[in-house]
Amino acid sequence: MIAPLLTSFSIGALNFPNRVVMAPMTRRRAAYGKLPTALMAQYYAQRASAGLIISESIEVDPLSGLQGPTRPGLFNEKQRDAWLLVTRAVHEAGGRIFAQLSHMGRAAHASQLEPGGRVIAPSAIAASGQIYTAKGPVPYETPAELDTTDIATLVQQYALAAALAQEAEFDGVELHGANGYLIDQFLRDASNQRIDHYGGSAANRARFLLEIFDAVSQVWPRSQIGVRVSPTNTFQGMGDSDPVAHFTAIAQLLSARAPAYLHVVEPPVQPEGVPYVAGAIRANFTGPLILAGKFGLATGNAAIETGRADLVAFGESFLANPDLPQRFLSGAALNEPDKATFYTSGEAGYTDYPFAQG
Ligand SMILES: Cc1cc2nc3c(=O)[nH]c(=O)nc-3n(C[C@H](O)[C@H](O)[C@H](O)COP(=O)(O)O)c2cc1C
Known part of the structure; x- marks a missing residue:
């Protein structure tokens, strides 16, 4: 019997030859100007046998929400044109690639922003831990609380990046609502203590994400807009008082919009x-579900076989194995990632990283 991970899957008009997704991974190899390079095109094209590649996180705000010069951006035409190197290389190699659109929010440092940029978040609550700057690691700063005009501008920045992603011939976009970055800072109540209509209930905390989704859906069909969340990730001081109840509500709100997938x-x-929130999400979201996080061949197959997921994303193992689906098929040993x-x-x-022989 063919392994569940190696069976095909379709979302809208997109056909995936397998359910092995390459998870989004920041690699800090962009050129000055946050421009993708020919080397990045080679890296992604090597991994084109994935059912779907999700790009590394791509910055949408030209002033704020940035982290270091080597993370790529998608807020100007030069960056758009440079992304064509990547998307065309992936397509020529037979693959599909979504652009992960992101904003660091409070997980940025003033020294890494452009003039006029600010460290911003839904509430003036600093991330915990330290951030690496040119002067070494320093504690995170207390962010400025966004006002509703700032929020409207941010929504438009995501929409512009999404339009540029379309011109750059991506197959879709993923809204990065995970891992303690800006959208996640809105979604979870440890970082969002607003008293306006962007805070309080789960529906209010999801408003920023949904406004972005709706603005981006003016540009892309909903079936080409994915959303990534991490309900129980505690990275950078993130937390939530009731992730099962809150993400049940968020899953229902997203379900009504019929995105490409929830990741x-x-x-x-x-x-x-720690509660298993993915189960509650599965029960409350009718579209395709991707799971990610420490999966291997056996656990990935089991997740699909038992109906817990439709697709499984692999991070470190895809980073180290450009031919991961082929290795899953042949049973070849995996290269170890070099952290x-x-x-x-x-x-x-x-x-x-070498391809398997034969
Ligand atoms: C080097 C590296 C960079 C990452 N960068 C991102 C990122 O840009 N966006 C994101 O959503 N997740 C990012 N992640 C998290 C992965 O997408 C994935 O969720 C995580 O690695 C767990 O999956 P794994 O155990 O299969 O590696 C990164 C992970 C690694 C190892």
Whole structure:
């Protein structure tokens, strides 16, 4: 019997030859100006056998929400044109790629922003931990609380990036609502204590995401807009008082909009005491569901077989194995990821992982 991960799947007009998704992964190899490069095109094209590639997080705001010069952007035409290198290389290699649109929000540092940029968030609550700057690691700053005019501008920035992504010939976009970045900062109540209609209830906290979704759906069919969330991730001081109830509500609101998919970062087995929110999301979201987080061949197949997911995204294992679906098919051993080169420059640990022989 063919492994569930290696069976085909379709979303709208897009046909995926397998259900092995390449998870979005920041690799910090863009050129000055936040421009994608030929090396990035090679890296993604090597991984074109994925059912779907989700790009590394791509910055949408030219002033705020940035982190370092080597994370790519999609807020001007030069960046759009440079992304064509990547999308065309992936398509020529037979693949499909979505652009992950993102904003760091409070997880940025003033020293890394453009003049006029600010560290911003739904509420003036600093992320916990430290951020790496040119002067070494420093504590996160307390962000400025966004006002509703700022929020409207941000929504338009996502819409512009989505339009540029379409011109750059991506197959769709993913709204990065996970891992403690701006949309996630709105979604969860440890970082969102607003008293206006962007805070309070789960529906209010989801308003920013839904406004972005609606603005982006002026540009893209809904079946080409995915959403990523991480309901129980505690990275950077994130938290939520009731993730099951809150993400049940968020899943229902998203379900009504029929996005391409909902992408949930949650491992197959949660640490003790942490609820399995993906189950509640599955029960309350009618569209395709992607799960990500520490999955392997066996747990990925099981997730699909038992109906817990439609597709499974692989991060570190796809980073280290450009031919991951083929290795899953043949049973070939996997290359080990080299963490030391996750965020360095050049080919080492990027485009030089070997393909399996034969
Ligand atoms: C080097 C690296 C960079 C990452 N960058 C992003 C990112 O840009 N956006 C995002 O949503 N997740 C990012 N992640 C998280 C992955 O998408 C994925 O959820 C995580 O690695 C867990 O999956 P895994 O155990 O299969 O690696 C990153 C992970 C790694 C290892």
